[in-house]
Amino acid sequence: MTADSAILDGKVAIVGIGHTEYRKRGELAHRGTYSLACEAIANACADAGISPSSIDGYSGYAYEAVEPLRIAAAFGAPKLGYAGMVWGGGGGGVLGAVVNASMALVCGYADYVVIYRSLTMSQATGRFGQLEVEKALTGDLSEDLTFSGPYGLLSPAQVFALNARRHMHRYGTTIDQLGEIAVNARRMAATNPDARFREPLTLQQHHDSRMIADPLRLLDCCMESDGAAAVVLTRTDRAADLAQSPVYVRSSAMGADFRYSSRLSVSDDDFASAAQTSLAEQLFARAAIRPDDIDVALLYDHFTPMVLMSLEDFGFCAKGEGGPFVADGQIGLTGTLPLNPHGGHLAEVYLHGMNHILEATRQLRGTAVNQVPSADLALVGGAGGVNPTTGCVLSR
C-alpha cells in the first residue's frame, strides 16, 4: 500500500462545539482548568447530542495540563482508545490536534474524539510570554534562548517585533496597517456577546496604546484570559445521526518553514513571514482547492503583524501586499476575505486557537453572530515560529 490522503480527508466531521464563559486572566482561577475543561466538553457533547461518556478519544494541544484520564473518570466513560497531543507553545499546536483526532477516528482507535483547551493563566502555566529574566541572569535558559537571551531577546512579543520590523523595512508596511487588524477584531467583537473586548477601537487609540516591544503596541498583542473550549469530532458515517449539521475536515496538516527553526534565524532574507508557506501548500493540495476558494479565514492573531504575514503566506494576497490588503478593508465582513468574525484572540478570547475552530464551525453551520453569507469553506491557521505550524480547511 502507499500513503493516501484520501484515507483521511473528508472522512471526519466536527459535530459539537462548546465553551465556558470567557474572562480576564485569573478570574476563573477558582474554577481550575480541570473543571473548566469538563464544562466545555460537556457543552460540546450536548451540542452534538451525545453523552460525554461516549468520548473515547482525547486530542490535545501541547502540554495541556488537564489529562485525559481525569476527564474520562469525571464523565464515567467506559473506554479510552486514543490520547495524543502535539508539540509547541503558542499557536503552533492546536490545529495539529485536528490531525491527531482525524487519524485516530479513521484508523479505528476511537469513535468520538474531543479536542479541548483549558486555561487559567494563574494556574500551572503562569503567565504566557513573560520575560525569562531570572533564567537569563542565571544562565538557566532553554537551549533556543541560550544565545539570544543574554541580549534581552526573551519574550514572544520581542521575537515577533523583529519579524514586524523586517516586514516594514522590506515592504513599507505601516503602523496604520497593523492597527487595522486590531480595529477589525474589535469591530467584529462588538456584536459577539461572548467576546471580552466589545468596545470599538480607533486607529488613534491603537497608536496611543503603550509600547510593548517596538513596533508592537499593547493593542497589537492578544489578550490574557481564562476559559475553556472544546470540539467533538467523529467519522462522517456517525455524524449524520447527530444533532447538528456536520462540518467536514476537508484537510488538516502540519508544516514548517525550516528557516524559522530558531530565533537565531533573524538574518534570513525571508524573515518577513509567518513561516506558513509549506503548511499552506499541503492544506490546499490535500483539499484540492485554491486560496480564493476560502470564504472565511480564522487566522492565529497573537500579534497583528503575524496575521498580516499569514495572509501572504496562505496566498490571500501577494508577498508584501498584506498591508494594503488589510487597509483596503478586504478582511472586513463585506471584504473578499472576512477575517476572524468572532473577534479572535485580540477581542474575543485567547485560547491558543481553539476559539477559532469554534467560530469556523459556526460560520459553516450558518449560525455565527457575524455570519459570512453562504460560507462553504473556512481556513483555520495556527501560528508559525519555532514550532511546527498547523492548520485545517473545514467545509459545509
Add this chain to the structure above:
Amino acid sequence: MTADSAILDGKVAIVGIGHTEYRKRGELAHRGTYSLACEAIANACADAGISPSSIDGYSGYAYEAVEPLRIAAAFGAPKLGYAGMVWGGGGGGVLGAVVNASMALVCGYADYVVIYRSLTMSQATGRFGQLEVEKALTGDLSEDLTFSGPYGLLSPAQVFALNARRHMHRYGTTIDQLGEIAVNARRMAATNPDARFREPLTLQQHHDSRMIADPLRLLDCCMESDGAAAVVLTRTDRAADLAQSPVYVRSSAMGADFRYSSRLSVSDDDFASAAQTSLAEQLFARAAIRPDDIDVALLYDHFTPMVLMSLEDFGFCAKGEGGPFVADGQIGLTGTLPLNPHGGHLAEVYLHGMNHILEATRQLRGTAVNQVPSADLALVGGAGGVNPTTGCVLSR
C-alpha cells in the same frame, strides 16, 4: 466509511534502530539531550540505510524536551509533515508514539517517522520520582496529589508500593517472587555489552538492598540513567528497499482501566493490577493473536511488582499467579515467556520504554545478544497508572 483497523495494522514497519551510550544519571549532562537525540537518530537512520534528512515525521513521548524542528534543522531536513506526542509521565507514553507514528505514515503525513527519547536527568527534567515535599508543604501540588500528598503519598515508588502490598495481601505474592524479576534482569544483562548493570544478583542481595517504600527495595526500582534511543518507521512498501529486514507493527493501542485514574482509587478491589487489561484486549484483538502466541515480552519494568501484575493483565498467566509464574523460571531465556532479554529498565538502561522497542526489534531480526530462538512475535507493553497505557505487538 467505517473505522477499520485494517487501514493501519501491519502496514507499517520498524526499519532502523539506534542509541547512544548508556550512562549513569548526570554523566551525559555535558552532552545535553539535543545532542544525544541527534546521535541516536543518526544511528537509527544509518541502521536503516537512509539519510537523517529523509525524516519528515517525529513522534515523541510525553513532554519530550527535544523539539522536532530543532532536530530537523540539525539534519537539514527539507520537510516536516508530522510531529505528535502523547500524554503521560513514566511508562504510559512511549508506545503511544508507535500509534501516532503509524497513523501519520498510513494517512500520508510523512514517509519516515522517527520515535525518540533523550534523557539527561540533571537537565530540564530534574530527577524522576523525586518527592514533591516542598510542594506538599506549600499546598502547590498538582490536582491528583491534592488529597494524597499531604499524607505523604508523593513519589511513584510510594504509589506502586501500595499496589504491591495489595497483590501480596490478596494472592500471597512474596518478596522472593518480586526479587526474581530483578535477578532475571541482571542474568539477562550479564551478556549485554550496552547494559549498565551486568553484575549477577542473588535474591539475598535483593533482600538486603535498602528499603525505598515498603515493600519496594532499591533493587525493585529501575535505575536512573542518561542516554537516548531512536526508532525509524516507514510504510511497508518503502521498507522492502531498505538495509534491514523490516519488523512489522502488527498492532498498537492505547488503553486505560479507569478505576486507576487517580491515586485515590486505592480502595478498589482490583487495585492489585497494572491497569493494562483493556489495553491487552485491544492489542491482541487487532493483531488477531492470543497471549500464548507471543514469543518474547518486553514489559515496562519501573518497579518489579508492576512487571508481575503486567504478566497477569496481558494474560500470560492467571490473575494472582504472577508470583509462581516468575518463580518457576518462566520468564528466563528458556522459559515459556522470555522477558526483557536486554535487561530492561532494571539492568540495561531506563529510557521510558524506548530501549524495549529496540530490543523487540533485535529479537525479531534475530540479532539480539540473548536471542530467543525463532522469535516471530514480540509484545512491548507500557506501564499503567494515572495515564493512558500503551503497547504494541511486533512481528517478523
